[in-house]
Amino acid sequence: MASANEPVEGASAGEGPVEGASASEGPVVMMDYFMHLEYHEVVCPIVRRYAASLMAGKILGQYSPKSGLVYVPPRSFCPVSCEWLGEDHLIELEDRGVVTAFTIVTPVQYYGQEETEPFAKASVLLDGPGGMLSLQDILEIPPDEVRIGMRVEAVWLPEHERNTDEIGNRSWGSAAGAIVGWRPTGEPDLPAETFTEKVY
Amino acid sequence: MADLPISTHVIEFPYTRTLGPVLGPFLTGLRDGQIYGIRSNDGRVLTPPTEWDPLTGEPLETSALVPVGPGGVVETWAWVNHPTVKHPLDRPFAFALIKLDGADTALMHAVDAGSMDAMSTGMRVTARFKDERIGVITDLVFIPEGGE
Numbered sequence: 001m002a003s004a005n006e007p008v009e010g011a012s013a014g015e016g017p018v019e020g021a022s023a024s025e026g027p028v029v030m031m032d033y034f035m036h037l038e039y040h041e042v043v044c045p046i047v048r049r050y051a052a053s054l055m056a057g058k059i060l061g062q063y064s065p066k067s068g069l070v071y072v073p074p075r076s077f078c079p080v081s082c083e084w085l086g087e088d089h090l091i092e093l094e095d096r097g098v099v100t101a102f103t104i105v106t107p108v109q110y111y112g113q114e115e116t117e118p119f120a121k122a123s124v125l126l127d128g129p130g131g132m133l134s135l136q137d138i139l140e141i142p143p144d145e146v147r148i149g150m151r152v153e154a155v156w157l158p159e160h161e162r163n164t165d166e167i168g169n170r171s172w173g174s175a176a177g178a179i180v181g182w183r184p185t186g187e188p189d190l191p192a193e194t195f196t197e198k199v200y
Numbered sequence: 201m202a203d204l205p206i207s208t209h210v211i212e213f214p215y216t217r218t219l220g221p222v223l224g225p226f227l228t229g230l231r232d233g234q235i236y237g238i239r240s241n242d243g244r245v246l247t248p249p250t251e252w253d254p255l256t257g258e259p260l261e262t263s264a265l266v267p268v269g270p271g272g273v274v275e276t277w278a279w280v281n282h283p284t285v286k287h288p289l290d291r292p293f294a295f296a297l298i299k300l301d302g303a304d305t306a307l308m309h310a311v312d313a314g315s316m317d318a319m320s321t322g323m324r325v326t327a328r329f330k331d332e333r334i335g336v337i338t339d340l341v342f343i344p345e346g347g348e
Binding site: 024027028029030031032033034035036037038039040041042043048110111112165166167168169 | 204205206207208209210211212213214215216217218219224225227228231334335336
């Protein structure tokens with residue numbers, strides 16, 4: 001019997017249910033239960049602006065004057081101060097920042113898993129007015145050397161390799177297709193007290 | 201709307217599940233061309249079979265499985281005009297509750313009737329098994345009896 005963590009022979013990703021867990025002889029003891037959800041949504045204008053800015057190597061955020069918070073990607077409203085944010089609130093953000101939180105993922109080799117080695121996903125608070133990008137890859141150092149307060153800078157894809165089609169209205173992908181990840185700058189770590197107010 | 205950019209997101213959960221002592225033999229039966237029901241403690245035959253008696257909650261054993269069908273009667277149905285990729289057939293068909301011969305409860309399945317006019321409550325249908333079967337509920341569909 002196949003363990004749930006091993007790929008099932010004959011199974012493959014694709015449209016709709018995929019069959020193949022069952023044998024052609026002997027008792028049928030397993031079934032594939034493939035759930036495939038595909039969302040299509042019109043990308044809202046402010047996110048299109050954001051994606052276009054990434055293509056040009058810039059990170060756009062939206063600053064809420066009432067709450068003092070910065071949203072990246074921009075989302076057209078501030079849920080804290082309950083105000084609409086528009087073109088006037090767009091600001092260009094730094095492509096350097098500090099790691100405020102991270103998770104080390106040890107990949108389990110379930111079906112479809114492409115990673116084999118532990119890797120880090122980090123929240124990066126951008127310098128200047130702020131703005132938080134979450135689930136970012138930390139490059140060039142082993143995951144067990146990632147730490148809170150570590151200074152990092154963006155590693156951009158070359159302009160002709162950028163593709164922001166994955167970026168949608170729900171921040172999925174956040175900077176995917178433009179920023180590969182973040183590498184340590186070598187500057188001294190920042191004490192957590194210097195950025196806790198900007199973590200939200 | 202047509203010229204606005206669309207973003208597409210795909211989420212997949214590739215689960216594999218164990219079938220247990222009743223659904224395993226049920227799907228093994230389908231793979232081998234035989235539909236099974238299960239005899240509950242009050243003597244009724246439930247199709248599809250369940251691992252528990254729905255009235256008392258008592259477990260039902262593999263040994264209580266009994267062959268049913270392949271013919272049966274449509275108890276109610278709904279016509280699907282525009283099948284999606286997730287539907288069992290790529291042409292218009294009926295989803296129907298089918299009480300198979302020898303069973304006391306109805307199985308929901310697809311009827312490949314060709315047109316809605318060919319469907320009626322009380323009509324007889326029979327299982328048409330695929331040539332290549334792997335032990336899944338879509339190893340068969342139903343067709344009007346005497347059809348094809």
